[in-house]
Amino acid sequence: MxxxxxxxxxxxxxxxxxxxxxxxxxxxxxxxxxxxxxxxxxxxxxxxxxxxxxxxxxxxxxxxxxxxxxLPDPSARGALVAEHLERLESELDRTRAAVASLRRLLQPEPPPLDVELRAVPASTVAAVEDDVDHEDVLAWYSGAMAELDAVVRDPTGVPGGLYDNALFEAGRGHLLLYRPTTDPPRSGRVHPVTLPAVELAVTTHVGQHDDIDVTYGELGAWAVANALAVAGPVRETYLVGPRDTTDPAAWRTEIGWPVFRVAPR
CATH class of the missing domain: 1.10.1660.10 (Multidrug-efflux Transporter Regulator; Chain: A; Domain 2)
Incomplete structure (x- = not known):
């Protein structure tokens, strides 16, 4: 002893x-x-x-x-440890993302935002839509995009999404994910939707979505500074994403903020 x-x-x-x-x-x-x-x-x-x-x-x-x-079984012990390690890695990813966003926010002189005012005509697309909780957006997006990829055989453009204001304001709102195509099919959750014409203030977010909220904030500040009032759901267009390349530095997401010019006082 x-x-x-x-x-x-x-x-x-x-x-x-x-x-x-x-x-x-x-x-x-x-x-x-x-x-x-x-x-x-x-x-x-x-x-x-x-x-x-x-x-x-x-x-x-x-x-x-x-x-x-x-636990007497070594494999069961290993599974329990692996489960915890996955949680640690997820927390580490969130910490790294928060640090990257904070560093970007603390830049003494952030680069000027490149914004384009763009008139987007009405179009009919293949879409999946639903009311979604904010914390479930990524999982919902993955499922909806997989369904669109399986059903839309002849896409005529890159995918995009419409994000209802309530999603950010109340934590739950309407999401619509779409793919442009000449003949939108009906299959499962996929159905044709006509997107209305809209004028957008558009900028491009570069890289992962960890700090996309910073780009949203910069675009909103630009809209206020240029006497533009916002209305309607935000549109995102996925020019380059994880489905195209595994290099996050190459990802490009257009953020389109619906706007209309305010009459001078």
Whole structure:
């Protein structure tokens, strides 16, 4: 048997940490002296202590650590760790995206925004549309785009989408994803839709969508500065995206903000 101090030196875990693991039910000593209360460990508990330490370094919650220790099947243990690692990677991606957006916002002199006023005529397209929660937009987009790709055999242009104002203001709104085609089909959720004519203030967002909200803000500020009032859903046109190239630096998304000129006061 190893006294807790010896076990601490062998595992590089502090006595305080070992006591905490004991109190949490993660790693109970092999025996506890009933008279002194001293904790004693066996040598075969060393790997278990080190595994617990690694899991806690990865911020695995205590209940998941307990589940891990109770699982006899190595493949099940591996699946539990892989699930947590995926969560960590997702959080890391969100952190990196937030840092990139913040750096862009903190630029002392951001480059001038290239904006074009464009009159877009009415057109009939193949579309999928629904009311969607803001947090479900990406999943909905993937499914809708896959359905459009499967049904629209002869697209005549790049895909696009219309995003209702309520999506940003209330967290749920109407989305419409479309592909231009000469003969829009009806199949599943895909059906013909006539998009109305509109005048747009258009700019191009470069790269991933992690900081596309910054481009939205810059375009909105430009519209205000140029005496343009906004109305109607925002339009996005996906000139180059993940379906075209795996290089995020090459992605190009046009943002079209519906506008009309305000009469001078």
């Amino acid at each position: 190893l006294a807790i101090g010896e076990f601490s030196r062998l595992t590089h875990l502090s006595v305080r940490t070992l006591r905490r693991y004991h109190d949490a039910g993660l790693l109970e000593p092999a025996t506890v002296d009933p008279a002194s209360g001293y904790r004693y460990y066996s040598a075969d508990q060393i790997p278990t202590a080190q595994v617990i330490h690694r899991l806690r370094e990865l911020d695995v919650p205590l209940p998941d650590v307990q589940r891990f220790l109770r």
